[in-house]
Amino acid sequence: MANIDSANQQAVERMMDARPILKGVAPARDVIPGMKPNLLLHAGPPIEWERMSGPLRGAVIGALIFEGLAKNEKDATSLVEKGEVDFAPCHHHSTVGPMAGVTSASMMVYILENETHGNKAFSNLNEGYGKVLRYGAFSDEVIAKLKWMNEKMGPILAKAIEASGGIDIRALLSESLHMGDEGHNRNKAGSIIYTAKLAPWIAKVTDDSALESEILKALGENALSVLNPVMACCKAMADSAHGVEGSTMVTTMARNGTDFGMRVSGLGYEWFTAPAEIPDGLFFPSFTSADANPDIGDSTITETAGIGAFAMAAAPAIVTFISGTPQDAINASLEMYEITVAEHKHFTIPQLDFRGTPTGIDIRKVVELGIPPRVNTGIAHKEAGVGQVGAGLVRPPMKIFEDAVRAYAKKYKL
Amino acid sequence: MANIDSANQQAVERMMDARPILKGVAPARDVIPGMKPNLLLHAGPPIEWERMSGPLRGAVIGALIFEGLAKNEKDATSLVEKGEVDFAPCHHHSTVGPMAGVTSASMMVYILENETHGNKAFSNLNEGYGKVLRYGAFSDEVIAKLKWMNEKMGPILAKAIEASGGIDIRALLSESLHMGDEGHNRNKAGSIIYTAKLAPWIAKVTDDSALESEILKALGENALSVLNPVMACCKAMADSAHGVEGSTMVTTMARNGTDFGMRVSGLGYEWFTAPAEIPDGLFFPSFTSADANPDIGDSTITETAGIGAFAMAAAPAIVTFISGTPQDAINASLEMYEITVAEHKHFTIPQLDFRGTPTGIDIRKVVELGIPPRVNTGIAHKEAGVGQVGAGLVRPPMKIFEDAVRAYAKKYKL
Numbered sequence: 020m021a022n023i024d025s026a027n028q029q030a031v032e033r034m035m036d037a038r039p040i041l042k043g044v045a046p047a048r049d050v051i052p053g054m055k056p057n058l059l060l061h062a063g064p065p066i067e068w069e070r071m072s073g074p075l076r077g078a079v080i081g082a083l084i085f086e087g088l089a090k091n092e093k094d095a096t097s098l099v100e101k102g103e104v105d106f107a108p109c110h111h112h113s114t115v116g117p118m119a120g121v122t123s124a125s126m127m128v129y130i131l132e133n134e135t136h137g138n139k140a141f142s143n144l145n146e147g148y149g150k151v152l153r154y155g156a157f158s159d160e161v162i163a164k165l166k167w168m169n170e171k172m173g174p175i176l177a178k179a180i181e182a183s184g185g186i187d188i189r190a191l192l193s194e195s196l197h198m199g200d201e202g203h204n205r206n207k208a209g210s211i212i213y214t215a216k217l218a219p220w221i222a223k224v225t226d227d228s229a230l231e232s233e234i235l236k237a238l239g240e241n242a243l244s245v246l247n248p249v250m251a252c253c254k255a256m257a258d259s260a261h262g263v264e265g266s267t268m269v270t271t272m273a274r275n276g277t278d279f280g281m282r283v284s285g286l287g288y289e290w291f292t293a294p295a296e297i298p299d300g301l302f303f304p305s306f307t308s309a310d311a312n313p314d315i316g317d318s319t320i321t322e323t324a325g326i327g328a329f330a331m332a333a334a335p336a337i338v339t340f341i342s343g344t345p346q347d348a349i350n351a352s353l354e355m356y357e358i359t360v361a362e363h364k365h366f367t368i369p370q371l372d373f374r375g376t377p378t379g380i381d382i383r384k385v386v387e388l389g390i391p392p393r394v395n396t397g398i399a400h401k402e403a404g405v406g407q408v409g410a411g412l413v414r415p416p417m418k419i420f421e422d423a424v425r426a427y428a429k430k431y432k433l
Numbered sequence: 434m435a436n437i438d439s440a441n442q443q444a445v446e447r448m449m450d451a452r453p454i455l456k457g458v459a460p461a462r463d464v465i466p467g468m469k470p471n472l473l474l475h476a477g478p479p480i481e482w483e484r485m486s487g488p489l490r491g492a493v494i495g496a497l498i499f500e501g502l503a504k505n506e507k508d509a510t511s512l513v514e515k516g517e518v519d520f521a522p523c524h525h526h527s528t529v530g531p532m533a534g535v536t537s538a539s540m541m542v543y544i545l546e547n548e549t550h551g552n553k554a555f556s557n558l559n560e561g562y563g564k565v566l567r568y569g570a571f572s573d574e575v576i577a578k579l580k581w582m583n584e585k586m587g588p589i590l591a592k593a594i595e596a597s598g599g600i601d602i603r604a605l606l607s608e609s610l611h612m613g614d615e616g617h618n619r620n621k622a623g624s625i626i627y628t629a630k631l632a633p634w635i636a637k638v639t640d641d642s643a644l645e646s647e648i649l650k651a652l653g654e655n656a657l658s659v660l661n662p663v664m665a666c667c668k669a670m671a672d673s674a675h676g677v678e679g680s681t682m683v684t685t686m687a688r689n690g691t692d693f694g695m696r697v698s699g700l701g702y703e704w705f706t707a708p709a710e711i712p713d714g715l716f717f718p719s720f721t722s723a724d725a726n727p728d729i730g731d732s733t734i735t736e737t738a739g740i741g742a743f744a745m746a747a748a749p750a751i752v753t754f755i756s757g758t759p760q761d762a763i764n765a766s767l768e769m770y771e772i773t774v775a776e777h778k779h780f781t782i783p784q785l786d787f788r789g790t791p792t793g794i795d796i797r798k799v800v801e802l803g804i805p806p807r808v809n810t811g812i813a814h815k816e817a818g819v820g821q822v823g824a825g826l827v828r829p830p831m832k833i834f835e836d837a838v839r840a841y842a843k844k845y846k847l
């Protein structure tokens with residue numbers, strides 16, 4: 020046990036010491052290792068087309084139309100069924116994406132570099148609200164928005180971020196947790212900090228006032244604009260903690276809309292999976308939990324790195340969006356201390372007297388105490404093309420932790 | 434008593450229903466009623482030169498140099514001593530200014546219009562940190578910064594705010610209180626919301642990328658950039674509640690660095706004054722409370738309107754700046770419910786289950802319970818030209834409430 024504890028301590032120190040800097044924006048094909056034209060990355064553990072849920076299928080169709088590989092839904096489906104499209108988890112390519120997480124070769128992605136350990140991580144640009152690819156919508160307006168982001172906003176962001184010398188996303192998160200964000204479902208403060216930090220550089224790198232104004236509006240009015248750099252930041256942190264021999268600390272939690280998948284620092288690249296649950300929460304008018312798709316998205320990388328639902332106590336105002344009371348928010352963080360390895364050095368919660376957020380999930384504690392991690396999440400409609408229907412809370416299935424503990428016992432001959 | 438209660442209810446409803454919109458920026462002489470070239474407005478109740486404290490004198494000297502009425506300190510002092518400069522409280526001209534609050538005819542000021550009741554209020558532009566006029570500094574760099582703000586930033590802000598159609602500062606405050614601000618000493622969230630809201634309009638109204646970048650940096654990096662519009666917003670709210678016959682509700686609290694002054698809704702324009710106290714708090718390295726000037730500034734208009742120290746529970750992170758613990762912050766708000774008339778309709782505190790902030794100080798309750806209002810504040814050096822030395826907490830002297838209760842009894846023959 021002493022060895023396991025010290026392995027976990029080493030893993031969590033690496034995760035907390037990681038300092039990912041947002042260094043740029045570039046087309047996925049130019050920067051993501053192994054990216055190629057007919058490859059689509061998706062959220063969660065590996066999955067084949069046949070088992071994909073509605074929103075993931077919708078996002079696949081949209082991405083193929085966006086890439087010009089298909090003209091419409093029928094085209095796209097037949098292309099996939101002919102086996103001409105390859106699929107892989109974002110996580111297999113140092114990448115994370117919210118909800119469906121579909122990332123294709125031409126898409127502009129954020130580049131995060133971990134200055135402490137040297138690894139990189141990537142995430143696509145955030146589309147904002149309404150009909151969006153990440154919730155499985157693929158209508159003409161969705162594709163048009165993606166093209167505007169890719170052709171107009173992306174290149175300016177690339178220049179502005181380069182001119183700025185890089186943005187320290189860990190520092191941004193430390194600040195936003197003191198401003199009522201938890202970094203997963205609530206990124207309101209982070210997104211305007213991000214906008215305000217970039218604005219002077221955006222002004223510098225463009226002379227097109229109208230475009231500049233549009234970009235600043237798109238960033239500033241989207242309370243999730245920083246979610247994707249934040250997720251890539253957490254991915255870079257978690258990846259740097261992966262592969263510590265003997266560690267029982269979780270380094271990946273991700274859902275593809277069908278399965279919830281997990282990986283553990285000391286257990287190599289094996290995925291432990293089980294069917295994803297339907298989140299509990301608040302639904303938009305005219306929708307109910309009968310419309311909800313099972314849990315989907317790589318955004319659980321935030322909880323993996325010690326924020327999101329783990330930092331709920333810092334974000335009492337979030338309860339108006341995902342249900343519950345401010346006291347529930349405090350209790351959520353307090354409960355997560357039970358199953359984690361450390362209190363974060365850099366992420367603190369003013370409401371808990373500046374205690375560090377609960378960081379580094381220990382699969383042993385989860386199984387022993389019967390407390391699975393908490394996850395905040397958006398809720399997608401179960402059919403392709405509809406979009407978001409609510410937001411709420413979910414827990415991973417207990418089975419994956421039990422399987423992982425068994426695998427650990429086998430590997431380490433306990 | 435029933436009559437007093439209903440008068441107070443009427444006053445507080447007016448204060449809460451006021452909806453001040455930031456409509457523009459213009460030179461003081463063009464918009465502030467009664468403004469003229471040799472008139473300097475200052476914070477707090479009326480005061481003559483002889484009794485002015487160091488920081489207020491320093492700001493007077495700086496403003497005379499800024500206006501071109503004096504070349505240097507000696508010039509300025511002799512001009513004042515010859516009686517060629519008139520002084521009046523900002524509050525006598527629908528205006529408020531942080532710290533020394535000195536406002537001269539050429540200075541650009543924010544224009545707030547209360548859409549509910551039609552009254553206007555004004556405040557100068559925020560200078561940021563370091564050596565600044567509002568803390569009594571008047572060196573060349575201070576004057577140069579003021580000129581840049583007036584000649585470069587001010588006209589662009591004027592155009593951008595006009596193009597935006599106006600910014601609802603009450604709505605901005607409602608949002609920023611859910612993001613860890615209390616609206617007086619902590620305006621971190623509000624200032625970046627303000628920056629992010631203005632940025633697209635600033636981009637639209639200027640083609641000078643370098644200037645635009647400088648302005649966006651000045652707004653975004655100054656965590657107090659929105660303080661002045663917030664103060665003018667509170668002033669417009671409080672003014673709309675003034676003059677309700679029979680009301681014992683406070684509508685002005687303000688300090689000139691020598692005296693603390695208060696006015697009451699049902700007691701006309703009489704100032705109740707007593708010597709200002711030295712604030713308690715955290716001092717910058719190498720300074721102690723021996724360096725501190727007594728309490729100064731019109732920013733107590735925030736507490737008057739139900740935010741600032743009254744909303745402390747919403748801003749647990751502020752304790753790192755002004756001392757205390759997050760529990761003290763909760764207790765501060767809870768205590769203020771004891772002496773106030775209402776819970777605010779629009780300003781709510783997530784940490785207290787979205788309870789409205791304590792709003793509308795009742796002089797009867799203050800005297801009866803022996804609980805003077807709490808005030809958050811910056812602390813100025815007592816000598817002219819030095820600047821800020823810390824930040825902390827202060828209470829108005831009890832005497833002004835006792836005097837006001839006596840004056841009330843006399844006026845209303847109780």
